Amino acid sequence: QKEVEQDPGPLSVPEGAIVSLNCTYSNSAFQYFMWYRQYSRKGPELLMYTYSSGNKEDGRFTAQVDKSSKYISLFIRDSQPSDSATYLCAMSTGNKLTFGGGTRVLVKP
Amino acid sequence: DVKVTQSSRYLVKRTGEKVFLECVQDMDHENMFWYRQDPGLGLRLIYFSYDVKMKEKGDIPEGYSVSREKKERFSLILESASTNQTSMYLCASSWGDRGDYGYTFGSGTRLTVV
Numbered sequence: 001q002k003e004v005e006q007d008p009g010p011l012s013v014p015e016g017a018i019v020s021l022n023c024t025y026s027n028s029a030f031q032y033f034m035w036y037r038q039y040s041r042k043g044p045e046l047l048m049y050t051y052s053s054g055n056k057e058d059g060r061f062t063a064q065v066d067k068s069s070k071y072i073s074l075f076i077r078d079s080q081p082s083d084s085a086t087y088l089c090a091m092s093t094g095n096k097l098t099f100g101g102g103t104r105v106l107v108k109p
Numbered sequence: 110d111v112k113v114t115q116s117s118r119y120l121v122k123r124t125g126e127k128v129f130l131e132c133v134q135d136m137d138h139e140n141m142f143w144y145r146q147d148p149g150l151g152l153r154l155i156y157f158s159y160d161v162k163m164k165e166k167g168d169i170p171e172g173y174s175v176s177r178e179k180k181e182r183f184s185l186i187l188e189s190a191s192t193n194q195t196s197m198y199l200c201a202s203s204w205g206d207r208g209d210y211g212y213t214f215g216s217g218t219r220l221t222v223v
Contacts, residue, residue, distance in 0.1 A: 008149070034211050043113075043199050043214030044152075088152070090211075096142075097212060101151035 003027050006089055006100030015109050019076035023089035023100045026070065030091040030098075033065050035074045038086045038102065047087075048074065079107045112136075115200050115215040122222050128187040130218050132200030140203045141183035142212065143167075143175060145196040152199065158183055190222045 006023045013019055021035075032051055036044035048063045050056045050072075056063045064073040072091070076083055084107045089100040116131035134141065142157040144167075154167030156175040164175050172194060176184045183202075187194055197219050201212040 036211075036214075041217070041219075043201075043216045044212075045214065046211040049211055096154070096157065099152040101149070 001026065002101075003098050004089060004091060004100040007103055008101055010104040010106055012106045012108060013079055015079060015081060015107055017079050017107075019074075019079045019083065019105055019107070021074040021076075021087050021089075021103050021105070023072050023091075024070055025072075025091060025098075027091075027093070027098075028067075028070065029093045032092045033063070033072050034090045034097070035061075035063060036088045036090060036099075038088060040085075044088055076105075081107050081109050083107050113200055113202055113213050113215040115198075115218050117218050118216065120218060120220045122187075122190050122220065124191060124222055126187075126190045126222075128190050128220065128222075130185040130187075130198055130200075130220070132183045132185070132215055133181055134183075134200075134202040134213070135181065136202060136204065136213065137180070138202035138204040138213075139180070141177065142201045142203075143173075143183065143185045144199045144201065145169070146199055146217070147196050155185065187220075190220075192222050194220065195222045196220060 004025045034049040035047045037047045038044040053067045060077045062075040086102040088102040090097040113134045143155040144152045158177045174186045200215040203212045
């Protein structure tokens with residue numbers, strides 16, 4: 001069993017819809033939680049990070065962490081075609097990250 | 110704009126060749142990492158380094174070695190390239206001992222071994 005599980009998708013939504021992404025994990029020692037966005041043929045870029053359980057909002061993006069359920073989520077409101085990418089969750093106990101496999105998202109105009 | 114620069118975007122090498130992948134960061138980061146990314150397998154850590162001349166094995170170090178002679182440069186070496194090392198290779202860096210600062214990734218090197 002992988003430490004971090006993420007549905008590979010693809011997840012296809014119409015423009016303007018809410019995109020909902022999630023990851024589950026098994027290591028209760030994970031303290032830091034991140035979401036990366038990766039466009040085709042590019043390296044991942046850090047989108048959001050959280051430390052504790054709860055919600056964090058940044059523009060159209062909201063990250064949620066539920067440590068009791070070992071579950072994290074990313075929501076993208078008012079999705080745009082430019083949001084089409086692969087989204088990777090990542091988590092760590094310190095400075096070494098463990099990544100989920102990534103979810104491919106397609107936002108159709 | 111801070112950057113992690115990987116020397117090549119695309120490489121084609123022959124089986125048995127010794128291959129060098131170079132990575133340079135301009136952020137004065139202590140930590141540097143090499144990953145490979147394959148469809149269905151995600152990102153897998155090959156080697157990482159917390160300081161100059163220091164290196165630690167990741168999850169899949171077999172067939173690879175690394176070198177970090179200067180803080181800003183971290184090289185990945187494929188001692189004798191094989192076809193199963195065809196992959197996207199990603200270099201990343203971070204600073205400090207707190208994971209919440211996240212990693213900065215390079216754009217990747219797509220290596221094909223024929």
